[in-house]
Amino acid sequence: MTSMSTTPAAPSAPMTKRRRRTREKLVEAARAVFADHGTAVGVADICEAAGFTRGAFYSNFSDKDELLRAVMEPQLEETIAQIEEMMAWAEDTSDPAALVERFLGVVNLDRDLFLIRSELALAAARDPAEHAAELAPLEQLLQRLTEAIVAALAQHGLRFSVDPGDAVRMLAAVADHSHQQSLIRQTDDATRLARVTMPAIVAAITEPMG
Numbered sequence: 001m002t003s004m005s006t007t008p009a010a011p012s013a014p015m016t017k018r019r020r021r022t023r024e025k026l027v028e029a030a031r032a033v034f035a036d037h038g039t040a041v042g043v044a045d046i047c048e049a050a051g052f053t054r055g056a057f058y059s060n061f062s063d064k065d066e067l068l069r070a071v072m073e074p075q076l077e078e079t080i081a082q083i084e085e086m087m088a089w090a091e092d093t094s095d096p097a098a099l100v101e102r103f104l105g106v107v108n109l110d111r112d113l114f115l116i117r118s119e120l121a122l123a124a125a126r127d128p129a130e131h132a133a134e135l136a137p138l139e140q141l142l143q144r145l146t147e148a149i150v151a152a153l154a155q156h157g158l159r160f161s162v163d164p165g166d167a168v169r170m171l172a173a174v175a176d177h178s179h180q181q182s183l184i185r186q187t188d189d190a191t192r193l194a195r196v197t198m199p200a201i202v203a204a205i206t207e208p209m210g
Helices: 017-038 043-050 056-059 064-090 096-106 111-126 128-154 165-182 191-205
Strands: 156-161 207-209
Touching: 017 043, 017 056, 017 064, 017 111, 017 191, 043 056, 043 064, 064 111, 064 128, 096 128, 096 191, 111 128, 111 165, 128 156, 128 165, 156 165, 165 191, 191 207
Parallel strands: none
Antiparallel strands: 156 207
């Protein structure tokens, strides 16, 4: 996504209740518009969906990039917090496949955020230099997820037999494809494919420690 550098930065006005609600409505509208039409949509489309003017938009966000961060970052922060909480649960789990599946389930975003994240990944694949920064929070999430899964496996005397980062990326790809297929096939079970394949995959890429 190209930043609108010619647009003046949003003023640092006090966050009144009315302004906060305007901001929330813009974020809600942007989620739906980005998911249904892609992140290349214009500010005018977002304003129309939210029922506000461009002036209202620029009094809250300096550009569309800032709005996109406002859409994605709260969910990513919440997910990282859930990963931390699940570390305690991992101590009581004897099934490594169930453990990994549970961790991956935490990062199974809802439809809108899943589509937006997929859109960002495609944009970064087309032009890494232009869009890499937008994927930075997702990369941080993947790194924390990798650390958590490695630690959880170690509690059961296991480790990945391949590079941990590569292993978690592969497992995440299975989870993503499972979610994608559920959307395409219009089913309610977004984890079905991951759930039936994860035990064999985890068994194939883990080994006893030492």
